[in-house]
Amino acid sequence: DGGITQSPKYLFRKEGQNVTLSCEQNLNHDAMYWYRQDPGQGLRLIYYSQIVNDFQKGDIAEGYSVSREKKESFPLTVTSAQKNPTAFYLCASSITGVNYGYTFGSGTRLTVV
Amino acid sequence: SQQGEEDPQALSIQEGENATMNCSYKTSINNLQWYRQNSGRGLVHLILIRSNEREKHSGRLRVTLDTSKKSSSLLITASRAADTASYFCATDIVGGAQKLVFGQGTRLTINP
Numbered sequence A: 001d002g003g004i005t006q007s008p009k010y011l012f013r014k015e016g017q018n019v020t021l022s023c024e025q026n027l028n029h030d031a032m033y034w035y036r037q038d039p040g041q042g043l044r045l046i047y048y049s050q051i052v053n054d055f056q057k058g059d060i061a062e063g064y065s066v067s068r069e070k071k072e073s074f075p076l077t078v079t080s081a082q083k084n085p086t087a088f089y090l091c092a093s094s095i096t097g098v099n100y101g102y103t104f105g106s107g108t109r110l111t112v113v
Numbered sequence B: 001s002q003q004g005e006e007d008p009q010a011l012s013i014q015e016g017e018n019a020t021m022n023c024s025y026k027t028s029i030n031n032l033q034w035y036r037q038n039s040g041r042g043l044v045h046l047i048l049i050r051s052n053e054r055e056k057h058s059g060r061l062r063v064t065l066d067t068s069k070k071s072s073s074l075l076i077t078a079s080r081a082a083d084t085a086s087y088f089c090a091t092d093i094v095g096g097a098q099k100l101v102f103g104q105g106t107r108l109t110i111n112p
Helices: none
Strands: A004-007 A010-013 A019-025 A031-037 A043-051 A054-057 A064-066 A076-078 A087-094 A108-112 B005-007 B010-014 B019-024 B029-037 B043-050 B055-058 B061-066 B071-076 B085-093 B100-102 B106-111
Touching (some): A004 A087, A010 A019, A019 A031, A019 A108, B029 B061, B043 B055, B071 B085
Parallel strands (some): B010 B106
Antiparallel strands (some): A064 A076, B019 B071, B061 B071, B085 B106
16 A cells, blocks of 8 residues: 555654654655644644755754655654754655645654653 | 634534534635644545635535635534544645645534
């Protein structure tokens, strides 16, 4: 079955640590996205990529980094520069072009301990 | 840049009743989409309505779009307990490079 897999489901980070969230899709989608969701809130865009080896900052990119070395993979690193990283992180993918919806992964819940 | 505002923030109804959620936005769009999120899970795409469409149906879902008022509504008919979830509208803004901008969501509770 095609879909998006995010791992791990839960992640705990100590102060000053970098952590990497995995996102893999087998839908052959060109575009991939990372969103952050805080409790009771909507989604805010962190980074997006519309083609391999290219990515763009979203609205809240500070303290995060990404790579897009393969079409299937779009990992997100939460760096120590992100002062308030505790949140629910969602990865999505879509066909490039107008009028296509997103397919979302099941999310990673990151907690600072 | 949250351009979508949803109303109400929370809605509680009895099973079998209809549920209506509204979404307003600020700038010109290519399309508007509705998603459902069950607690602690990812979002699921429900329906997409293009800027040149006024109404769209999918099963028990009915979506309307009024571009002159920059607003949309999602109607769920004959609600079921399984419809309990948060519902988000998302806009694909003209010139926005296909990045969806999400609203704050409506939390819908269906009481048995």
